Amino acid sequence: MSVTLLIEQLLNGVQLGTMLFLMASGLTLVFGVMGLINLAHGSFYMVGAYATAAVTASTGSFLIGLGAGMAAAAMVGALVELLVIRRLYHRPHLDQVLATFALILIFSEGTRWIFGSSPMRLSPPSWLTGFVTLPGDTRYPIYRLMLIGVGIVISIALYFLISKTRLGMRIRAGESDREMIGALGVNISKLYTVVFALGAGLAGLAGALVGALQSVQVGMGEPVLILAFVVIVIGGIGSIKGALLGALLVGVVDTLGRVYLPIFFRAFMPPSEATGVGAALAAMLIYILMAVILAFKPKGLFSAHD
Amino acid sequence: MKMISRFGLGLLLSSSLVTAHADDVKIGMITTLSGGGSHLGVDVRDGFMLALEQSGRDDVEVLIQDDANRPDLARSLANEFMQRDEVDILTGIIWSNLAMAVVPTVTRQGTFYLSPNAGPSDLAGRMCHENYFNVAYQNDNLHGAMGAYMREEGYERPIIMAPNYPAGTDALAGFKHLYEGEVVGELYTQMGQTDYAAEIAQIRDSDADSLFFFLPGGMGISFMKQWESSGVDMPIFGAAFSFDEILIKAVGSAAIGARNTSLWAYDLENEANDRFVEGFQAAYDRMPTLYAAQGYDTANLILSALETAHPDDKDAFREALRAADFDSVRGEFRFGPNQHPIQDIYVREVVEGDDGEPTNRLIGVAIEDIQDVYYEQCQM
Numbered sequence: 001m002s003v004t005l006l007i008e009q010l011l012n013g014v015q016l017g018t019m020l021f022l023m024a025s026g027l028t029l030v031f032g033v034m035g036l037i038n039l040a041h042g043s044f045y046m047v048g049a050y051a052t053a054a055v056t057a058s059t060g061s062f063l064i065g066l067g068a069g070m071a072a073a074a075m076v077g078a079l080v081e082l083l084v085i086r087r088l089y090h091r092p093h094l095d096q097v098l099a100t101f102a103l104i105l106i107f108s109e110g111t112r113w114i115f116g117s118s119p120m121r122l123s124p125p126s127w128l129t130g131f132v133t134l135p136g137d138t139r140y141p142i143y144r145l146m147l148i149g150v151g152i153v154i155s156i157a158l159y160f161l162i163s164k165t166r167l168g169m170r171i172r173a174g175e176s177d178r179e180m181i182g183a184l185g186v187n188i189s190k191l192y193t194v195v196f197a198l199g200a201g202l203a204g205l206a207g208a209l210v211g212a213l214q215s216v217q218v219g220m221g222e223p224v225l226i227l228a229f230v231v232i233v234i235g236g237i238g239s240i241k242g243a244l245l246g247a248l249l250v251g252v253v254d255t256l257g258r259v260y261l262p263i264f265f266r267a268f269m270p271p272s273e274a275t276g277v278g279a280a281l282a283a284m285l286i287y288i289l290m291a292v293i294l295a296f297k298p299k300g301l302f303s304a305h306d
Numbered sequence: 307m308k309m310i311s312r313f314g315l316g317l318l319l320s321s322s323l324v325t326a327h328a329d330d331v332k333i334g335m336i337t338t339l340s341g342g343g344s345h346l347g348v349d350v351r352d353g354f355m356l357a358l359e360q361s362g363r364d365d366v367e368v369l370i371q372d373d374a375n376r377p378d379l380a381r382s383l384a385n386e387f388m389q390r391d392e393v394d395i396l397t398g399i400i401w402s403n404l405a406m407a408v409v410p411t412v413t414r415q416g417t418f419y420l421s422p423n424a425g426p427s428d429l430a431g432r433m434c435h436e437n438y439f440n441v442a443y444q445n446d447n448l449h450g451a452m453g454a455y456m457r458e459e460g461y462e463r464p465i466i467m468a469p470n471y472p473a474g475t476d477a478l479a480g481f482k483h484l485y486e487g488e489v490v491g492e493l494y495t496q497m498g499q500t501d502y503a504a505e506i507a508q509i510r511d512s513d514a515d516s517l518f519f520f521l522p523g524g525m526g527i528s529f530m531k532q533w534e535s536s537g538v539d540m541p542i543f544g545a546a547f548s549f550d551e552i553l554i555k556a557v558g559s560a561a562i563g564a565r566n567t568s569l570w571a572y573d574l575e576n577e578a579n580d581r582f583v584e585g586f587q588a589a590y591d592r593m594p595t596l597y598a599a600q601g602y603d604t605a606n607l608i609l610s611a612l613e614t615a616h617p618d619d620k621d622a623f624r625e626a627l628r629a630a631d632f633d634s635v636r637g638e639f640r641f642g643p644n645q646h647p648i649q650d651i652y653v654r655e656v657v658e659g660d661d662g663e664p665t666n667r668l669i670g671v672a673i674e675d676i677q678d679v680y681y682e683q684c685q686m
Contacts, residue, residue, distance in 0.1 A: 005511045012503035109340065117344040119527055119556040124535070131537040139510070141535040144503065214500040215527035215556060218344075223498055258504045262494075279470045279494035 017251025018151020026199020032238025042221025048204025073204020236300030353601030
């Protein structure tokens with residue numbers, strides 16, 4: 001219950017939030033611009049992690065692996081858009097959910113077929129292992145600090161991409177009126193492929209970065225996908241700003257809830273029960289947060305379609 | 307027309323004559339071969355098939371199906387095996403929740419079930435059955451043995467951690483039962499959790515002198531990698547489920563130094579084990595895990611019982627299984643009154659192997675002749 005513990009947990013929350021943002025930004029762009037619910041977004045996360053693990057193992061360089069993982073996820077994303085997703089834009093959401101769920105199964109079993117069922121090895125490079133001592137004697141892993149840094153850089157880059165470039169202008173236009181930008185002569189199908197590949201690439205980057213910290217295995221994307229959906233619903237579907245705020249909110253609330261709820265219940269309950277109740281409530285906390293936010297703002301914090 | 311029907315009848319008769327070997331034995335195996343954690347099922351299957359191959363018997367037929375870690379699917383596969391294929395013996399289930407969905411119906415209908423992995427407490431206690439044999443362990447065994455070992459080694463302030471689901475709470479209860487002392491803290495994580503930063507910070511913040519955890523599969527990989535870079539300096543202990551040969555290779559150097567309890571080790575010295583480890587490496591070109599050893603023992607137990615009786619003679623076959631007259635790869639092996647093993651539990655340490663990859667090395671015995679605590683509730 002010390003201040004250092006609180007600082008460390010806040011950092012952990014922000015770190016989780018930045019990684020969720022990488023996932024959620026792609027998901028929310030795809031929904032905002034194309035109106036598509038993509039359950040297979042977690043598969044790009046997995047593809048990024050596997051490609052990074054494979055390339056890192058063969059080249060010995062984590063950075064090359066990271067680039068390859070992001071590129072592989074973006075390429076697979078573009079391919080999936082051209083072959084499958086393209087046929088789904090005019091279908092109802094239920095068809096989209098069914099088709100992208102099928103993609104999850106195909107990707108999972110395909111990955112198992114190629115790489116085997118045992119988890120792959122991917123570790124951070126030696127120059128990113130270890131920890132730094134922050135003011136107040138808080139020890140924090142360098143790798144996690146780096147993740148926060150990457151998250152900030154990507155957020156700024158996305159901000160510039162969307163608000164300052166021609167591509168960003170088209171994306172914003174696509175969010176507000178899909179038919180109109182097609183009528184104005186923008187090559188809409190190319191725009192869709194680019195946006196989809198961008199989202200997949202970001203998911204792949206998140207998978208690769210987190211995979212080095214966790215485990216690279218089949219089905220690793222699905223738990224993150226659920227959190228990413230919570231993030232975009234809280235933030236307002238289609239809004240990048242909302243995704244950033246929602247991701248940080250979910251990251252911090254989830255982390256602090258897991259630590260402080262059991263401690264809170266221990267104040268007036270026997271320890272083993274308090275741990276059980278606290279842990280159970282902590283697991284629900286972000287969904288409670290989502291329900292409360294939706295009760296006051298049914299379209300999320302920043303809705304792209306008002 | 308008459309000709310044809312007579313001809314048809316003749317075919318039918320002759321085909322039934324060809325296939326009906328009255329003394330052939332059919333074994334149905336339901337195990338997890340796809341999805342996350344499927345390396346457990348793959349190893350149980352490979353160990354089992356290796357034992358059959360080494361025996362050279364051709365009158366035993368094994369039908370294998372993948373349950374994809376889904377209780378409903380496992381249940382319908384079991385019904386299919388019993389009704390359509392009329393198998394004599396069922397085996398193979400990895401996960402306790404699947405075992406609970408399948409085993410009671412199977413044994414009630416008079417089919418034998420031999421568990422090569424899952425050992426939920428209910429099946430050892432109040433729901434035990436004369437047709438149910440566990441050839442692996444009761445779920446508490448390895449955790450309890452680690453509790454006894456840590457007490458023996460003089461660790462006084464352990465902090466303990468497990469996911470918040472039945473096998474997780476059972477694991478911590480089993481540990482505390484044989485540790486017989488106060489623990490400084492209990493942490494419950496979420497099932498399938500991948501980020502342990504919050505827990506690691508709490509462990510650092512506590513004044514514990516050691517950490518015991520039960521995080522099977524991918525959860526353990528994630529935890530250990532994050533533990534290594536956290537800078538916390540504390541010895542770690544666990545059950546073999548987080549330290550099988552496949553998992554520690556995925557974890558890498560972070561696993562080095564961890565001690566874990568197991569009912570088997572590949573460097574355990576006995577004749578049966580030499581034959582098993584050499585045979586397994588030759589056949590599959592990889593190191594066996596404890597799951598493979600359990601599959602191998604399960605098959606050898608069945609084969610030993612088949613020497614004296616056919617499963618059609620249920621009472622005689624059951625007696626033959628109870629005798630457990632086979633050479634187990636884990637040394638001594640016998641059944642308690644609830645048909646669960648009474649066995650030694652070993653301690654292994656993860657070290658750097660000759661090839662630079664982490665591997666387990668046997669360092670001693672955690673507890674001898676451990677028996678589960680549920681046998682008294684078993685009315686057979």
